[in-house]
Amino acid sequence: MPLTDDDVREILRIIDETPLNELRVETDGFELHVVKGGGGDSADGVLTIEAPMLGTFYRAESPGAKPFVEVGSRVEPDTIVCIIEVMKMMNSVPAGVSGEIVEICPQNAELVEFGAPLFRVQP
Amino acid sequence: MKRVFIPNRGEIALRIVRACRELDLESVVGCSDIDRDGLAARSADDVVTIGPGPASQSYLRDDVIVHAAQAKKCDAIHPGYGFLSESSRLASRARDSGLTWVGPPPEVMKLAGDKVRAREEAAKAGVPVLPGHEIDSADGAGDIGYPVLVKAAGGGGGRGIKLARDPTELEAQLGVARGEAGAAFGDERIYVERFIAAARHVEVQIAADDKGHVVHLGERDCSVQRRYQKVIEEAPAPALPDPTRQALRDAAVAFASAISYRNLGTVEFVVDAETGDFYFLEINCRIQVEHPVTEEVTGRDLVAMQLQIARGKALPFTQDEVELEGHAIECRLNAEDVSHGFRPSPGTLVLFSVPDLEHLRVDTHCYPGAAVPPYYDSLLAKLIAHCHDREQAIEVLLEALEDLDVEGVETNRALLVSVLGHPDFKAGAVTTDWLERVMA
Numbered sequence: 001m002p003l004t005d006d007d008v009r010e011i012l013r014i015i016d017e018t019p020l021n022e023l024r025v026e027t028d029g030f031e032l033h034v035v036k037g038g039g040g041d042s043a044d045g046v047l048t049i050e051a052p053m054l055g056t057f058y059r060a061e062s063p064g065a066k067p068f069v070e071v072g073s074r075v076e077p078d079t080i081v082c083i084i085e086v087m088k089m090m091n092s093v094p095a096g097v098s099g100e101i102v103e104i105c106p107q108n109a110e111l112v113e114f115g116a117p118l119f120r121v122q123p
Numbered sequence: 124m125k126r127v128f129i130p131n132r133g134e135i136a137l138r139i140v141r142a143c144r145e146l147d148l149e150s151v152v153g154c155s156d157i158d159r160d161g162l163a164a165r166s167a168d169d170v171v172t173i174g175p176g177p178a179s180q181s182y183l184r185d186d187v188i189v190h191a192a193q194a195k196k197c198d199a200i201h202p203g204y205g206f207l208s209e210s211s212r213l214a215s216r217a218r219d220s221g222l223t224w225v226g227p228p229p230e231v232m233k234l235a236g237d238k239v240r241a242r243e244e245a246a247k248a249g250v251p252v253l254p255g256h257e258i259d260s261a262d263g264a265g266d267i268g269y270p271v272l273v274k275a276a277g278g279g280g281g282r283g284i285k286l287a288r289d290p291t292e293l294e295a296q297l298g299v300a301r302g303e304a305g306a307a308f309g310d311e312r313i314y315v316e317r318f319i320a321a322a323r324h325v326e327v328q329i330a331a332d333d334k335g336h337v338v339h340l341g342e343r344d345c346s347v348q349r350r351y352q353k354v355i356e357e358a359p360a361p362a363l364p365d366p367t368r369q370a371l372r373d374a375a376v377a378f379a380s381a382i383s384y385r386n387l388g389t390v391e392f393v394v395d396a397e398t399g400d401f402y403f404l405e406i407n408c409r410i411q412v413e414h415p416v417t418e419e420v421t422g423r424d425l426v427a428m429q430l431q432i433a434r435g436k437a438l439p440f441t442q443d444e445v446e447l448e449g450h451a452i453e454c455r456l457n458a459e460d461v462s463h464g465f466r467p468s469p470g471t472l473v474l475f476s477v478p479d480l481e482h483l484r485v486d487t488h489c490y491p492g493a494a495v496p497p498y499y500d501s502l503l504a505k506l507i508a509h510c511h512d513r514e515q516a517i518e519v520l521l522e523a524l525e526d527l528d529v530e531g532v533e534t535n536r537a538l539l540v541s542v543l544g545h546p547d548f549k550a551g552a553v554t555t556d557w558l559e560r561v562m563a
């Protein structure tokens with residue numbers, strides 16, 4: 001049974017209206033896995049901040065400057081956690097979640113792909 | 124050139140990966156996150172996710188593409204077709220960043236992208252163009268003679284073309300056309316061209332190297348169209364008088380030479396089926412979807428040729444050495460629901476199997492379990508038959524379509540079967556309005 005775009009939208013709407021955080025539907029040859037809240041929730045409750053775009057990951061505003069966050073830093077959704085540079089354009093990345101940084105995944109100045117894990121956050 | 128970045132997806136990305144492999148070049152596919160499991164991404168030497176599913180945030184981001192190509196240590200970009208393949212902005216950006224662009228220089232792409240300027244250059248090179256010009260208001264088209272086609276100067280590829288039968292219709296369409304052109308192409312300029320009722324679409328494949336050699340590789344007929352989008356293509360063009368065929372080929376080479384064209388390109392013409400006269404439409408700076416029919420009849424790998432020209436190699440053959448053998452026809456199998464206005468039919472391919480037939484080539488990125496995402500064009504596979512003659516090629520395609528197993532999405536298979544089996548198509552050349560007429 002192929003699902004249409006509209007079917008998927010309908011499923012997402014239903015999930016949005018329920019207290020469920022996660023749903024997995026499996027039928028013959030079809031699997032739908034929906035996670036609420038932007039994804040990245042792991043079993044132990046640690047959240048992941050993912051790269052919103054491909055680019056070069058920088059932990060600080062400029063070379064030698066103090067990093068935006070360290071392991072142990074407390075972040076709020078609008079706290080800037082890093083910069084992703086695309087062709088000399090600096091894009092500030094907000095945490096999007098609240099909690100304490102427990103891991104910084106990429107090295108400074110490393111290429112990160114879209115969706116790559118940047119930080120792990122303990123809410 | 125050692126490592127080629129391919130910011131594309133689907134069958135063409137896979138096609139380029141294979142051409143790279145033939146030439147001992149490494150390939151890196153830059154894809155959206157939902158294409159990460161695709162065949163192209165898995166076949167390449169390396170892959171990088173350049174953005175999310177919607178093309179505006181991935182395949183259409185020239186900044187991200189150049190950044191990714193550099194970070195992945197590539198020294199060239201092959202754009203494929205669609206997306207940014209005809210973006211002079213991406214080509215410039217690539218060149219400014221020290222990357223080789225597998226295509227014409229940005230200046231030539233800019234000229235080709237401006238359909239009004241391209242018409243003027245064609246006329247200057249002595250190539251016939253249809254009566255027409257840029258217009259500001261509906262009373263500006265009186266000198267051409269109705270009906271006229273209303274086109275966007277920044278458009279091309281059949282997108283956004285409208286027919287106006289009289290000044291009232293033109294008046295009504297002009298505002299809409301302007302708005303659409305501005306939104307789609309960032310260029311509101313509109314031009315009109317005389318409409319040819321019984322038209323054939325014939326295009327000439329050309330190749331030009333850095334040493335100034337320009338050759339053609341024969342022509343293709345792409346007259347089976349729906350809303351200016353091609354459905355079936357073939358090479359050589361059937362039922363074209365030899366003098367016309369030769370004149371078309373010569374005109375394409377003359378135009379390409381006049382604008383200092385480089386790499387592979389396609390010069391598109393409209394042929395008046397009643398008079399046999401032909402007129403320049405536009406030049407396309409990319410590899411075309413339908414390039415395989417030319418590959419089949421010439422026995423040459425066009426994608427490899429693009430890469431070789433881009434790395435500065437001279438064309439290894441002369442015009443006299445281009446020989447066309449037999450007849451090739453391609454049909455495009457699309458995931459679309461023909462009975463509901465050809466709307467795209469995304470989903471997951473529960474079943475996908477194409478028969479293995481003699482004289483049949485299949486270019487596809489599909490396999491059982493593959494996703495057909497809603498974000499992109501609906502092409503599933505190109506079925507190409509190359510035989511001694513046209514009749515045999517039609518038979519091979521019909522057999523292939525009969526034996527095809529696709530489940531999970533709707534396809535246009537039945538439509539392709541009815542076109543290939545139709546007496547009009549079998550008899551030879553059809554005109555560009557034929558498919559919509561017989562379907563009505």
